[in-house]
Amino acid sequence: MDGTGYLFSTDVMATMERYSNDVAQCVIDKAKRACKNLNDVKVEIVVEHGDPRDMICQVAERLNVDMLVLGSHGYGLIKRAFLGSVSNHCAQNVKCPVLIVKKPKSNGGNLKD
Template sequence: MAEVAAGERKGRKILVAVDEGEESGYALRWCLNNIVNQDSKDALVLLFAKPPRPVYSALDGSGYLFSADILETMERYSNEVADQVMEKAKNSCAGLNDDIKVETKVVNGDPRDVICQVAERLNVDLVVMGSHGYGLIKRAFLGSVSNHCAQNLKCPVLIVKKPKSHD
């Protein structure tokens, strides 16, 4: 293991899960304001998990068959969403000093699996993610990505909850 020279700080690798929701944008901004040290050599990995397209079979009885044009349109839309999410996340990081490296990753798959796999593969020091604040019933049906990651990752997971606005 390489030794760090006296006085030199080793930066942390922080993965921030982003999606199209306000909660992940808030979590990223909170991380930038409270976790990332402007005097550090921290590295941020902005990760968007692009959900897989649903698979429809002619045998499933639904009667849905999609033409190649429709499938291409769905894929193009999915790519546009990913591009917009990543552009917004990168813009949030615009004021960081040059020593802080910002990397973006778009990975296809279920967000639960993608976040855990990328965090483990990159050996990150911390995962930051927003909480959608689902109630018990919604969480039972939809599952909780943040809960899954907190239970399955070996590194710390910081779940940032967006405060309710007082309008």
């Protein structure tokens, strides 16, 4: 590497931070709706920053979860080799059972609100 990097103004950084927070809030709201009617299931919302593979494993261990449920993008072998697989990494590294849920083909994987 030649040491070249990217410099962003404080305005750009603030915009990126707001966007990141908005996306996180959207995901939290959708998760709350999906879990609203679950009985006898403890749901805890945690937002962390970092590599998703590492953060999910660390939080699962810290919270001592009974089961980790993850979605899968359904990437093929080639994409998974280049992009990595969060769900596969977590399945190999957490101490609790892991359920990997594949995207349904019938509706394109969108959860109904």
